[in-house]
Amino acid sequence: MAKEETWQAVLAQVQLSISQANFATWFKNTEILSQEGNRVIVSAPNSFAKEWLENKYGKTILKILHSLNEEIREVKYIVGKAELKISERPPVSSLSEAGQLEFQEFKVDKETNLNPRYTFENFVVGSFNELPQAAAWAVSKNPGFVYNPLFVYGGVGLGKTHLLEAIGNEVIKNFSQKKVKYVPSEKFTAGVVSSIRNHEIEDFKSKCRAIDVLVLDDVQFLAGKEKTQEEFFHTFNYLYEKNKQIILSSDRPPKAIPALAERLRSRFEGGMTADIGYPDYETRIAILKAKSQERKIDFPEEVLNYVASNIQRNIRELEGALNRFSAYQKLNNKPPDLEIAKSLLKNLILSPSKVATPKKIIQAVAEFYDLKERDLLSSSRKKEIVKPRQIAMYLLREDLKSSYPFIGRKFGGKDHTTAIHSYGKVLKGLETDESLSDEISLIRQRIFSV
Ligand code: ADP
Ligand code: MG
Helix, strand or coil: CCHHHHHHHHHHHHHHHCCHHHHHHHHCCCEEEEEECCEEEEEECCHHHHHHHHHHCHHHHHHHHHHHCCCCCEEEEEECCCCCCCCCCCCHHHHHHHCCCCCHHHCCCCCCCCCCCCCCCCCCCCCCCHHHHHHHHHHHHCCCCCCCCEEEEECCCCCHHHHHHHHHHHHHHHCCCCCEEEEEHHHHHHHHHHHHHCCCHHHHHHHHHCCCEEEEECHHHHCCCHHHHHHHHHHHHHHHHCCCEEEEEECCCHHHCCCCCHHHHHHHCCCEEEEECCCCHHHHHHHHHHHHHHCCCCCCHHHHHHHHHHCCCCHHHHHHHHHHHHHHHHHHCCCCCHHHHHHHCCCCCCCHHHCCCHHHHHHHHHHHCCCCHHHHHCCCCCHHHHHHHHHHHHHHHHHHCCCHHHHHHHCCCCCHHHHHHHHHHHHHHHHHCHHHHHHHHHHHHHHHHC
């Protein structure tokens, strides 16, 4: 495999496991410069990206490279490529013309940091995301004056970033003079840290305050970052008072973000919070069809049905499946049939026995604490039932990413706030209570071994 292809293969796999914002931020303009024996040299555009690749993604990158070529045992990162003569080579993003995978993630607007591919037009709506979509649409028509802040939460790969960026792109379309900025939370943190280090905090502040629509993605990463939280708190207040729009996302509701300053939590909860659940089967098919159409490929019905039945909780993985099929189509000039599709998806789809379901979780928790399932699902307030019930709710959320309303309903028609409370309670308990964490891991073993 040539080094361009090798790196493309690495990027294709990395892309499946991290958020697209991070992918674009840290992997843009990276490449393999050379391989010498068992060492690969990867270049990054600046020292910042180099550090992140090394420290945060180093292990993943090495693992993927090693799986592609057993010889590779070490990766070295360097900044730039100035002294190396490789100028005749096209940058990664234009490889698409040569029939390579296309990384649209790299086509980000410099000013706004928005990716134009995320729009409302290509955002499929179903009952699982109807509410956040409607709120997002309203915000994009009237930024600063309807839901402020708008806080969207939900599991990985379910469309939070897409929706947030769609708001940004729509605002730009409607109000060309408004200054929109999309910022992944890690990047915000990095900005605070480096501006403190370089004595540029005032400059950083005034840049933040010039924004009309601030989109901060994945705020769960602010957990425990006290200085960043403090800076963001002041920015938030400043913008809010000036009727500037703030849009936030997280993988969980504000209450369940650990180590978040109370004053920030209450700000986050002060506008509209809306959660994205899981798409049902029909919606998954609709998403697959819309995305096949975008790619201008007709995949056999049975292939799409297979994907929709087996990938249930992550829209990015639905796309990942289509990407593999498209690559196959390009190489073979025909779409994969069902057998080939199955083999292409082997490592994307877990075997059924290893997958948790609400039923399995409830069964396992009841068994573990020697209770009847019926009791667990009842509204009894007995101490010996309350704790297991909270744990079951926690597991439904953590391992299945079930929506809080769903969890509430499952447990005797309780309100979603009960589910949120239970989740937060267990999460908090885990910080200090070792026996709790042991119990939960034993329960998990039961769930995943049946
Ligand atoms: P999250 O930020 O919640 O992890 P993303 O917004 O990155 O998820 O979505 C993952 C992928 O799935 C993206 O490529 C996105 O375009 C796609 N996607 C998510 N939700 C939808 C949807 N409702 N319609 C079409 N595509 C979607
Ligand atoms: Mg995201």
